[in-house]
Amino acid sequence: MIKLQNVDINLKDTITCGQCFRFYEENDGSFTIVLKDRVINIKNDEQNNLYIESNNEDNLEKVIIDYFDLERNYDDINKILLNKDKTMKECIENSKGLKILKQEPFEMLISYIISQNNKVSRISNSVNYLCEKYGKKVIFKNKEYYLFPTIDEIKNIDLNVLKESKVGFRDKYILSTIENINKGNLNIKDITNMNTNDALKYLERMKGIGPKVASCILLFGYSRFDVFPIDTWVKKAMAVLYSDIGKKQKDISEFAKEKYGEYCGIALQYMYHSMRNVK
DNA sequence: CTGCAGGCCGGCG
DNA sequence: CGCCGGCCTGCA
Numbered sequence: 514m515i516k517l518q519n520v521d522i523n524l525k526d527t528i529t530c531g532q533c534f535r536f537y538e539e540n541d542g543s544f545t546i547v548l549k550d551r552v553i554n555i556k557n558d559e560q561n562n563l564y565i566e567s568n569n570e571d572n573l574e575k576v577i578i579d580y581f582d583l584e585r586n587y588d589d590i591n592k593i594l595l596n597k598d599k600t601m602k603e604c605i606e607n608s609k610g611l612k613i614l615k616q617e618p619f620e621m622l623i624s625y626i627i628s629q630n631n632k633v634s635r636i637s638n639s640v641n642y643l644c645e646k647y648g649k650k651v652i653f654k655n656k657e658y659y660l661f662p663t664i665d666e667i668k669n670i671d672l673n674v675l676k677e678s679k680v681g682f683r684d685k686y687i688l689s690t691i692e693n694i695n696k697g698n699l700n701i702k703d704i705t706n707m708n709t710n711d712a713l714k715y716l717e718r719m720k721g722i723g724p725k726v727a728s729c730i731l732l733f734g735y736s737r738f739d740v741f742p743i744d745t746w747v748k749k750a751m752a753v754l755y756s757d758i759g760k761k762q763k764d765i766s767e768f769a770k771e772k773y774g775e776y777c778g779i780a781l782q783y784m785y786h787s788m789r790n791v792k
Numbered sequence: 793c794t795g796c797a798g799g800c801c802g803g804c805g
Numbered sequence: 806c807g808c809c810g811g812c813c814t815g816c817a
Binding site (some may be wrong): 531624625629630631632633635636682683686720721722723724725726729742743744745746747785789 | 796797798799800801
Binding site (some may be wrong): 612630631632634635676679680681682683761 | 811
């Protein structure tokens with residue numbers, strides 16, 4: 514068990530706001546999360562302390578600080594966004610302590626392909642199924658968990674397993690994306706060195722990856738905050754909050770970029786969170 | 793029974 | 806080009 518003191522994070526919102534598909538809320542209010550190479554249990558108290566246990570406590574503090582993006586100064590970012598307009602100010606107030614997780618790029622790639630036109634509970638079920646079939650088993654507190662498979666572990670993925678995972682019509686997208694990785698047409702490490710626009714185009718060459726999915730992969734897998742993952746929620750929110758800009762994806766996207774600048778990815782995440790929680 | 797869920801593809805005008 | 810119907814599947 515490790516303890517991190519005085520951490521400014523809204524743990525529950527950060528974990529459950531839809532960016533992470535592999536968590537379990539425990540009866541005591543703590544969360545068990547399968548992340549990277551381990552399983553952790555994390556809880557907080559009233560004094561902003563975090564308590565973390567894991568099956569693998571090597572380097573645990575560093576892993577946690579990295580995953581929850583605890584070294585970044587979100588106050589500075591919020592200050593910049595606060596001044597954009599009154600609407601964003603309210604969204605930020607509804608999203609205090611929300612962090613953008615730093616998750617594994619490959620996991621984000623597959624998970625967000627599955628996410629399209631889908632429900633969060635079904636996405637989790639499908640992802641967990643693939644993990645059980647291809648990922649490494651981990652025992653934590655006498656329970657079994659499965660890590661998200663590495664590229665090598667899943668490179669020979671079977672179409673039948675995909676069908677069993679209930680990803681539906683997205684099976685062919687996953688299959689062809691993995692084939693492209695196998696053939697060297699898609700290298701997720703290369704994306705790190707690309708600028709955001711090039712990275713978006715690079716990802717959107719894949720069947721089943723459009724602007725929204727590519728943006729989510731970059732936002733949650735590569736900490737690129739200058740993307741605009743416009744989904745049905747954000748679209749609804751924008752229609753209400755900025756009724757004059759229209760409903761076209763491209764118009765909304767340009768508006769968001771213009772309005773929120775280099776942190777528009779975080780701005781939209783605040784908006785998404787605010788929209789879903791406050792209604 | 794329909795509609796719909798963190799979109800995207802493909803075909804048409 | 807932009808628009809729009811259809812799509813796996815399961816739950817409200």
